[in-house]
Amino acid sequence: LEAATGEVAWSFITEGPIRLAPTVANAKVYVGSDDGHAYCLDAVAGALIWKRRAGPDATRLPGNGRMISLWPVRSGVVVNGPTAYFSAGLFPTFGAYLCAVDSATGAERWTQTLDISTQGYVVASPTRLFLPTGRTVPVAFNIETGASMGPLRNFTHGDTGGCFTLVLDDMLIHGTSERGNVHIAEPSTGEKIVSTPGRRIVADGPMVYILGENTLSALDRGRYLELSRAIQVIELLKPQDRTPEQSKQLPELHTERKTCLKWEVECPGAHEVIVAGDAIVVGAEDGVTAFGAADGRRAWHAETHGAAVGLAVARGNLYVSTDQGVIHGFTPRQSAHRTTRAAHDKTPYGKDNLTPLYKKAADAILEQTDARKGYCLVLDAGIGRLAYEIAQRSDFRVIGVEPDAEQAAEARRRLTGAGSYGTRVVIHNAAPERLPYPDYFANVITSDAALVDAVAPKTPAAEVGRMLRPCGGVAIFKDAGSETLLQWGSDTLAGLQRAAEGWVVAQRGPLPGAGEWTHIYAEPGNSACSNDPYAAWPVDLQWFGQPGPARMIDRHFRNVPPLYRNGRVFIPGDEIVYAADAYNGARLWQCELPGSRRVGAFLDSGCMALDDDVLYWVARDRCHRFEVATGKAREPYTLPRAKDAPAREWGYIAVQGDAVFGSGRMPDTTYKTLEAPNQFQTEAVWHPNMKVALSECVFALERDSRDTRWLYEPRGRIIENTLTLADGRLHFVETCSPKALDGRVGRLMMLEVIEGGEQFLTALDVQRGETAYRRQIDMSAIQQPCFLSCAQGVLLLSGGKIVNGEKVTGTGRLAARQLTGKEHVHYTYYAFDAATGDLRWAADHPTKLPPDGGHGEYNRHPTIVGDAVYAWPHLYNIHTGERDPEWYFERHGHGCGGISASAQCLFWRGHNPWMYDLRPGGGPTRMTKATRPGCWINILPVGGLILIPEADAGCTCGYSI
Numbered sequence: 001l002e003a004a005t006g007e008v009a010w011s012f013i014t015e016g017p018i019r020l021a022p023t024v025a026n027a028k029v030y031v032g033s034d035d036g037h038a039y040c041l042d043a044v045a046g047a048l049i050w051k052r053r054a055g056p057d058a059t060r061l062p063g064n065g066r067m068i069s070l071w072p073v074r075s076g077v078v079v080n081g082p083t084a085y086f087s088a089g090l091f092p093t094f095g096a097y098l099c100a101v102d103s104a105t106g107a108e109r110w111t112q113t114l115d116i117s118t119q120g121y122v123v124a125s126p127t128r129l130f131l132p133t134g135r136t137v138p139v140a141f142n143i144e145t146g147a148s149m150g151p152l153r154n155f156t157h158g159d160t161g162g163c164f165t166l167v168l169d170d171m172l173i174h175g176t177s178e179r180g181n182v183h184i185a186e187p188s189t190g191e192k193i194v195s196t197p198g199r200r201i202v203a204d205g206p207m208v209y210i211l212g213e214n215t216l217s218a219l220d221r222g223r224y225l226e227l228s229r230a231i232q233v234i235e236l237l238k239p240q241d242r243t244p245e246q247s248k249q250l251p252e253l254h255t256e257r258k259t260c261l262k263w264e265v266e267c268p269g270a271h272e273v274i275v276a277g278d279a280i281v282v283g284a285e286d287g288v289t290a291f292g293a294a295d296g297r298r299a300w301h302a303e304t305h306g307a308a309v310g311l312a313v314a315r316g317n318l319y320v321s322t323d324q325g326v327i328h329g330f331t332p333r334q335s336a337h338r339t340t341r342a343a344h345d346k347t348p349y350g351k352d353n354l355t356p357l358y359k360k361a362a363d364a365i366l367e368q369t370d371a372r373k374g375y376c377l378v379l380d381a382g383i384g385r386l387a388y389e390i391a392q393r394s395d396f397r398v399i400g401v402e403p404d405a406e407q408a409a410e411a412r413r414r415l416t417g418a419g420s421y422g423t424r425v426v427i428h429n430a431a432p433e434r435l436p437y438p439d440y441f442a443n444v445i446t447s448d449a450a451l452v453d454a455v456a457p458k459t460p461a462a463e464v465g466r467m468l469r470p471c472g473g474v475a476i477f478k479d480a481g482s483e484t485l486l487q488w489g490s491d492t493l494a495g496l497q498r499a500a501e502g503w504v505v506a507q508r509g510p511l512p513g514a515g516e517w518t519h520i521y522a523e524p525g526n527s528a529c530s531n532d533p534y535a536a537w538p539v540d541l542q543w544f545g546q547p548g549p550a551r552m553i554d555r556h557f558r559n560v561p562p563l564y565r566n567g568r569v570f571i572p573g574d575e576i577v578y579a580a581d582a583y584n585g586a587r588l589w590q591c592e593l594p595g596s597r598r599v600g601a602f603l604d605s606g607c608m609a610l611d612d613d614v615l616y617w618v619a620r621d622r623c624h625r626f627e628v629a630t631g632k633a634r635e636p637y638t639l640p641r642a643k644d645a646p647a648r649e650w651g652y653i654a655v656q657g658d659a660v661f662g663s664g665r666m667p668d669t670t671y672k673t674l675e676a677p678n679q680f681q682t683e684a685v686w687h688p689n690m691k692v693a694l695s696e697c698v699f700a701l702e703r704d705s706r707d708t709r710w711l712y713e714p715r716g717r718i719i720e721n722t723l724t725l726a727d728g729r730l731h732f733v734e735t736c737s738p739k740a741l742d743g744r745v746g747r748l749m750m751l752e753v754i755e756g757g758e759q760f761l762t763a764l765d766v767q768r769g770e771t772a773y774r775r776q777i778d779m780s781a782i783q784q785p786c787f788l789s790c791a792q793g794v795l796l797l798s799g800g801k802i803v804n805g806e807k808v809t810g811t812g813r814l815a816a817r818q819l820t821g822k823e824h825v826h827y828t829y830y831a832f833d834a835a836t837g838d839l840r841w842a843a844d845h846p847t848k849l850p851p852d853g854g855h856g857e858y859n860r861h862p863t864i865v866g867d868a869v870y871a872w873p874h875l876y877n878i879h880t881g882e883r884d885p886e887w888y889f890e891r892h893g894h895g896c897g898g899i900s901a902s903a904q905c906l907f908w909r910g911h912n913p914w915m916y917d918l919r920p921g922g923g924p925t926r927m928t929k930a931t932r933p934g935c936w937i938n939i940l941p942v943g944g945l946i947l948i949p950e951a952d953a954g955c956t957c958g959y960s961i
Contacts, residue, residue: 001327003314003315003317003319003329005338006327006329006338006339009046010045010046011046011416012039012041012046012048013409013412013413013416013421014031014033014035014037014039015033015035015426015427015428015429016033016034016035016036016066016067016068016069016072016426017033017034017066017068017422018031018032018033018034019032019034019072019074020032020074020075020076020120020121021076021310021312022076022077023076023077023078023079024043025079025103026079026103026104027042027043027044028040028041028042028043028049028103029041029042029043029046030077030079030084030103031076031077032072032073032074032075032076032077032086032088033072033073034063034066034068034069034072034073034074035068035069035072036053036054036055036058036068036069036070036071036072036073036088037051037052037053037054037069037073038051038052038054038073038077038084038086038099038101038106039051040084040103040106049104049106050105050106051106052099052101052106052108053069053071054071054073054086054087054088054089054097054099054111055069055070055071055088055089055095055097056095057436058430058436059071059436060428060436060437060438061437061438061441061541061542061543061544062375062397062438062441062542062543062544062545062584062585062586063090063543063544063545064544064545064546065397065545065546065585065586065587066397066422066426067375067397067399067426067428067437069088070089070091070094070095070541071088071089071095071096071097072088072089072090073086073087073088074087074088074090074118074119074120075087075088075118075120075121075122075131076121076122077122078121078122078123078124078129079103080124080143081103082102082103082104083100083101083102083103083109084100084101084102084103084106085098085099085100085101085122085124085129085143086098086099086122087099087114087118087122087131088118089114089117089118090117090118090119090544090930090960090961091117091541091544091928091929091930091931091961092114092115092116092117092929092930093926093927093928093929093930094540094541095113096113096114096115096116096117096118097111097112097113097114098111098112098114098118098129098131098141098146099111099112100146110145110146111146112141112145112146112147112148114131115148115929116131116133116136116139116930116960117133117134117930117960117961118131118132118133119132119133119134119163119960119961120132120133120134120162120163120164120165121163121165122165123165123166123167123172124143124167125143125167125170125172125187126143127142127143128140128141128142128143128149128187129141129142129143129146130165130167130172130174130187132161132162132163132164132165132174133151133161133960134161134163134930134960134961135160135161135178135958135959135960135961136151136160136161136958136959136960137151137152137160137161137174137958138151138152138165138172138174139151139152140152140172140187140190149190150190151190152172152174152183152185152187152190152191152192153190153191153192159177159178159179159181159195159956160177160958161177161178161958161960162174162175162176162177162182164176164182164199164200166201166202166203168184168201168203168208170186170187170188171184171185171186171187171193171225172184172185172186172187173185173201175198175199175200175201176198176199176200177195178956180197180198180199180213181195181196181197181198182195182196182197182198182199182200182201182210183195184196184201184225184228191232192232193225193228193229193232194224194225194228194231194232196210197212197213198210198211198212199211199212199213199270199271200272200273202273202274202275202280203221203275204275204293206220206221206222207219207220207221207262207293208221208224209273209275209280209293211267211270211272211273211282212267212270213270214266214267214268214269214270215264215265215266215267216264216265216267216270216273216280216282216291216296217261217263217264217265218261218262218263218264218280218293218296219260219261219262220260220262221260223260224257224260227253227256227257227260228257230249230253231250231253231254231257234246234249234250234253235250262296263295263296264296265291265296265298267282267284267289268284268285269284269285269286269307270282270283270284271283271284271285271307271308271309272308272309272310272311273311274311274312274313275293275313276290276313276318277316278292278293278294279291279292279293279299280292280293280296281311281313281318283304283307283308283309283310283311283320284307284308285307286303286304287301287302287303287304287308288301288302288304288308288311288318288320288328288330289301289302302328302330304320304322304326304328305322305324305326305328305339306322306323306324306325306326307322307323307324308320308321308322308328309321309322309323310322316331316332317329317330317331317332318330326339327339344417344418344419345414345417345418346418348388348414348415348417348418348420349383349385349388349414354385354452357451357452358385358386358389358451359389361386361389361451361478362386362389362390362392362393363393364476364501364503365390365444365446365476366390366393366394366444368444368474368476368499368503368505368507369443369444369472369474370472370629371396371443371444371472371581372394372395372396373394373395373396373443373581373586373587373588374396374397374442374443374444374469374581374584374586375396375397375398375399375441375442375443375444375584375586376390376394376396376397376398376399376442376443376444376445376446377399377401377437377442377444377445377446377467378390378398378399378400378401378446378447378448379401379432379445379446379447379448379449379450379457379458379459379464380401380402380403380432380447380448380449380450380457380458380459381400381401381402381407381408381411381427381448382402382407382411382448382449382452383407383410383411383414384400384402384411384412384414384415384425384427384448385448386446386448386451387399387400387411387415387425387427387448388414388415388418388420388425390444390446391420391424391425396443396444397424397426397586398424398425398426399425399426399427399428399437400425400426400427400428400448401427401428401430401432401435401459402427402428402429403429403430403431403432403458404429405429408427408428408429409429411427412427415427432457432458432459433458433459433460433463434463435459435463435467437467438467438540438541438542438543439466439467439540439542440467440468440469440470440473440542440583440584440944440945441467441469441542441543441583441584442467442468442469442473442584443469443472443473443474443581443584443586444473444474444475444476445464445467445468445473445474445475445476446475446476446477447477447478450477450478450479450485451477451478454478454479454484455484456477456484456485456487456488456489457477457488460492461488461489461491461492461493461496462492462493464489464493465492465493465494465506465508468506468508469508469567469581469583469584470508470509470510470511470514470567470583470943470944471508471509471510471566471567471583471943472507472508472509472566472567473507473508474505474506474507474508475489475493475496475505475506475507475508476499476503476504476505476506477503477504478502478503478504479498479502479503479504485504486498486504489504489506493506494506494508495507495508495509510566510567510943511534511943511944513531513532513533514532514533514534514942514943514944515530515531515532515533515535515902515903515941515942515943516530516564516565516566516610516942516943517530517561517562517563517564517565517900517940517942518563518564518565518609518610518611518655519563519606519609519610519654520560520561520601520605520606520608520937521606521789521861521898521937522900524654524655524656524661524724524725524726525724525725525726525789525790525791526724526787526788526789526790526861527789527790527791527863527864527865527901528789528861528862528863528864528898528899528900528901528937529863529864529865529900529901529902529903530900530901530902530903530940530941530942531865531902531903532902532903532941532942532943532944533902533903533904534902534944534945535902535903535904535905535907535915535941535942535944535945535946536902536904536905536915536917536919536922537905537915537917537922537925539927539946542583542584542945543583543584543585544585545585546578546580546585546587547571547573547578547580547587547590547949547950548950549950549952549953549954550953551573551574551576552573552574552950552951552952552953553572553573553574553597553599553674553953554674554953554954555934555935555951555952555953555954555955556679556685556686556935556954557599557600557671557674557679557685558599558600558601558602558685558859558896558934558935558936559572559573559598559599559601559934559936559951560572560598560601560606560607560608560936561601561606561936561937561938561940562938562940562947562949562951563608563609563610563615564582564610564940564942564943564947565610565611565612565628566612566628567581567582567583567943568580568581568582568588568628569581569582569940569942569947569949570608570610570615570628571949571950572608574597574674575592575593575594575595575596575597576590576591576592576593577590577591577593577608577615577617577626578590579615579628579631580949582942582943582945582947583943583945588629588631589630589631590631591626591631591633593617593619593624594619595619595620596617596618596619596624597670597672597674598618598670598671598672599671599672599674599679599683599685600671600683600685600690601936602721602785602787602859602861602898602936603671603685603690603691603692603693603721603747603785603859604651604670604671604692604693604720604721605651605652605653605663605693605720605721605723606652606653607619607653608653609653609654609655609660610628610655611655611703612628613627613628614626614627614628614634614655615627615628616653616655616660618650618651618653618662619650620649620650621638621639621647621648621649621650622636622637622638622639622650623636623637623639623650623653623660623662624636625637635706637660637662637701637706638706639662639664640664640699640701640708640711641664642697642711642713645697645713646744647667648664648665648666648667648696648697649664649665649666649667649668649669649670650662650663650664651663651664651665651669651693651695651720652695652698652720652723654723654725655703656725656766657703658702658703658704659700659701659702659703659709659766660700660701660702660703661698661699661700661701661723661725661730661766662698662699662701663695663696663697663698663699663718663720663723664695664696664697664698664699665693665694665695665696665720665746666694666696666744666745666746667746668746669693669694669746669747670693671683671685680812680813681811681812681813681814682812684811684812684813686812686813686853686854687811687812687813687815687816687852687853687854687858688784688802688805688808688810688811688812688815688816688819688851688852688853688858689749689750689751689784689808689809689810689811689812689815690749690784690785690811690812690853690858691747691748691749691811692719692720692721692747692748692749692750692753692785692786693719693720693721693746693747694717694718694719694720694735694740694745694746694747694748694753695717695718695720695723696713696714696717696718696744697711697712697713697714697718698711698712698714698718698723698730698732698764699711699712699769700730700766700769709767709769710768710769711769712764712769714734714762715734715736716734716735716736716737716740716741716757716758716760717734717735717736717740717741717745718732718733718734719732719733719734719735719753719786721785721786721787721788722786722787722788722797723788724788724789724790724795725766725790726790726791726834727790727793727834727835728765728766728767729763729764729765729766729772729834730763730764730766731761731762731763731764731788731790731795731834732761732762732788733759733760733761733762733777733779733786733788733797734759734760734762734774735753735754735757735758735759735760736757736758736759736760737752737753737754737755737756737757737758737759738755738756738757739752739753739755739756740752740753740757741757749811750782750783750784750785750786750799751783751809753779754779754780754782754783758776759776759777759778759779760774760775760776760777761773761774761775761776761777761795761797761832761837762774762775763834763837773836773837774837775832775837775838777797777830777832777839779797779799781799781801781826781828781844782797782798782799782800782801782828783799783800783801783802783805784799784800784801784802784858785799785858785859786798786799787799787861787862789861789862789864790834791864791878792866792867792878792879793833793834793835794831794832794833794834794840794878794879795831795832795833795834795837796829796830796831796832796862796864796869796878797829797830797831797832798827798828798829798830798860798861798862798871799827799828800825800826800827800828800857800858800860801825801826801828802823802824802825802826802851803823803824803825803826803846804820804822804823804824805819805823805851807820808823808851815853816852816853816854819851819852823851824846824847824848824849824851825846825847825849825850825851825857825858826844826845826846826847827844827845827847827860827871827872828842828843828844829842829843829844829862829869829871829876829881830842831878831881840879840881841880841881842881843876843881843883845874845883847872847873855894855895855896856895856896856897856935859896859898859936860872860898861898861899863898863899863900863901863906864878864901865901865903865904865906865918866903867879870889870899870901870906872889872899873888873889873890874887874888874889875887875889889906889916890924891908891909891910891914892910892911892914892924892926893909893910893911893912894910894911895908895909895910895911896909896935896936897909897933897934897935897936897937897938898936898937899937900937900939900940900941901941902941904917904918904919904922905917905918905922905941906918907939907941907946908939909932909933909934909935909939910926911932911957912926912927912928912929912931912932912933912959913926913927913928913931913932913933913939913948914926914927915927915946927946927948930959930960930961931948931952931959931960931961932952932955932957932959933948933951933952934951934952935951936951938951
């Protein structure tokens with residue numbers, strides 16, 4: 001922009017979002033893009049001088065709703081004399097790189113492979129490069145060679161990360177951590193000097209200015225840092241190792257350090273800060289405010305269009321960018337203020353004889369699909385006319401591929417002028433034979449050239465089929481009455497056929513045999529196995545993106561798992577569900593349901609279930625229904641009640657065929673409080689003797705009419721997480737212990753469930769609710785939460801106990817405190833004939849797990865794959881109970897969650913997400929290094945994919961993403 005007027009001087013378009021501000025040096029502009037390239041432009045004319053790709057090839061994928069490189073440049077570019085530095089790649093498992101190039105020519109000086117995820121501006125000192133890594137500490141690299149010099153040290157757990165970095169003299173400043181701190185560290189030693197609450201720090205001469213969440217403060221930095229170093233030396237020593245003089249000196253140093261504060265003013269809603277002459281300017285939600293650097297007095301304030309999130313000062317002028325896409329310019333005189341918004345051309349292609357053709361074609365293409373969100377790929381896109389019309393009529397992210405560079409440039413120019421480029425439409429210049437996109441990603445594929453020039457796409461039909469989304473993806477082309485397109489695709493694009501008005505259409509069905517996850521443990525039989533035949537190593541990254549952690553339940557409370565069916569994944573948050581396209585991550589819809597929070601899923605039953613048409617979601621005494629395609633609410637089911645029966649809340653939910661199954665239980669049985677005392681004690685979801693939910697009745701409803709099919713009131717109480725639906729029967733364990741029968745009880749410890757009463761394995765006919773059998777069973781060896789699963793005609797009852805734990809009678813953290821050190825965890829398994837209830841076999845084994853239950857030792861739900869029962873850490877045959885002496889499962893790091901499975905792999909959390917290939921010659925593999933799954937099941941091997949939706953909210957451990 002022209003600095004004086006805000007008018008556009010020049011523009012340059014990349015093929016991906018530009019996340020960080022450019023660097024200007026030596027009359028050149030350096031910028032990194034999500035398209036995987038670093039660019040160098042002439043600062044006067046905007047002409048390209050050079051561009052360099054960091055990654056090995058042009059592979060792209062959907063990332064946060066945009067089609068980006070697998071190796072996006074998320075570091076910016078730092079220029080140090082003749083050398084420019086940048087890094088690329090968010091997921092080191094799939095490649096990440098630190099690059100040094102000649103700043104004038106782009107010629108490579110060196111490239112280093114990284115084991116970190118760069119997220120934020122790379123900064124440089126005379127000897128080091130520093131790369132911020134998101135939620136973890138910055139890492140230093142030798143500026144001459146790129147050799148790693150390691151991360152900073154001595155940081156408190158959960159107080160390490162941030163994307164902000166600043167080199168100040170011989171120090172590195174970085175933040176903001178999840179605890180709201182910025183840190184000052186000594187790079188030469190890697191040691192932290194001090195941490196202080198704040199979002200940003202700027203420096204000017206002897207002063208530093210700290211922008212906090214609601215304050216701006218000024219400090220004498222020389223004395224402040226001198227005192228902080230002295231404090232750090234003492235505080236690194238254990239109190240018992242300090243000298244009397246050091247112990248006396250420490251509070252005195254803290255007191256003196258407080259005197260370094262020169263002034264502090266309130267500054268609510270602040271985002272950014274910059275030094276501008278004798279003023280400190282703060283960008284905030286309501287605009288920009290200038291404070292006197294000497295005394296903190298407010299000098300002036302100006303409103304902006306949106307939150308002021310970016311600040312720059314040049315030649316006495318202030319420039320402000322906002323989250324609404326507006327740039328403001330301010331002169332030293334407050335009244336002189338300019339605002340720049342891009343002007344958009346509503347008719348980028350004018351009106352000609354092709355205008356009706358393109359409009360009609362876009363309508364016809366969209367008529368062939370029910371989807372309106374996701375990705376549309378336009379082959380041979382020309383100057384972007386068909387892509388533009390499709391974007392105007394839908395919410396698709398439209399990607400145009402054009403092999404001719406001049407045509408692609410013209411398309412970008414027009415679409416930018418229309419305000420559509422980037423946000424709705426992108427144009428990629430790529431060779432058509434093998435496109436750089438992932439399998440399965442496109443909801444719609446079409447061709448501009450086929451429409452206008454009556455030619456077959458330059459891209460082979462097999463390549464179109466590779467990219468087409470299963471479960472409804474549509475390839476549609478105009479054939480102009482010839483056989484050209486049918487000849488092009490009949491052999492390699494399955495289902496290609498003629499449709500009305502000269503269109504040729506192919507719609508892709510589901511992947512043959514692809515797995516689903518429609519209930520808490522995959523299917524109503526609770527096997528925790530999807531039987532998906534595709535999910536196996538090696539894997540490629542398919543997409544990443546929202547929803548993030550903001551609306552998720554803290555992982556420690558163990559929310560219910562996500563669900564998947566027919567290409568859609570349903571991700572539970574805190575009284576909210578997000579529906580997304582499983583193949584490209586596109587957000588389809590979201591809905592909120594007050595009262596639906598259910599934590600401690602393994603002590604309960606799932607509150608969601610799924611069929612082809614409806615998501616079933618329980619809240620209080622109702623089961624709500626939402627159409628899977630749109631999120632539109634249908635009439636809910638009401639909990640049935642026998643005459644004179646007490647009020648109840650809805651517990652269990654399952655759907656099979658034309659019936660919906662549920663249970664009723666005492667009101668407020670559901671765990672729903674998200675506070676630390678509850679998770680450890682009053683509603684414990686950790687440690688020994690956690691309480692399982694008990695139901696007072698089970699029932700079946702007609703799915704369509706919502707009428708009650710049958711209602712069963714047991715003599716005792718039903719252990720809810722034993723409810724299992726398989727082979728035409730609803731199976732469960734019923735307890736008649738005195739405490740269960742003594743009044744209305746919502747939850748009990750398993751010690752109380754089995755104490756002094758009888759337990760029965762019960763099976764009901766799903767059509768009539770009649771009792772098929774009710775067999776008394778011995779559960780004395782199961783004294784911790786139990787599970788019931790059914791596979792291959794076998795019911796498997798599992799649980800554990802604390803050997804030598806007779807005195808461990810409390811629940812949660814109280815129980816953990818009752819341990820003496822002589823206890824150990826023991827697991828027991830009973831297998832029953834599902835048809836008769838007869839015991840087939842029993843097995844048990846000791847473990848070396850810590851009995852305090854701090855990492856899921858009492859929620860080891862078995863995983864059943866074929867005739868194999870994976871019962872941590874061993875493997876049993878489901879028919880005979882024979883244990884495989886060669887199998888021993890290692891988690892590769894502590895992990896609290898359950899184990900999910902496909903037909904040939906196991907998936908779990910061991911710090912990071914892991915998978916174990918069960919095929920001959922297979923073994924364990926870490927899937928990513930930068931992410932962490934949740935504390936229950938949230939790795940779903942389904943639909944030919946491995947889905948890992950966000951479930952790690954609240955984690956303070958060191959994982960970048």
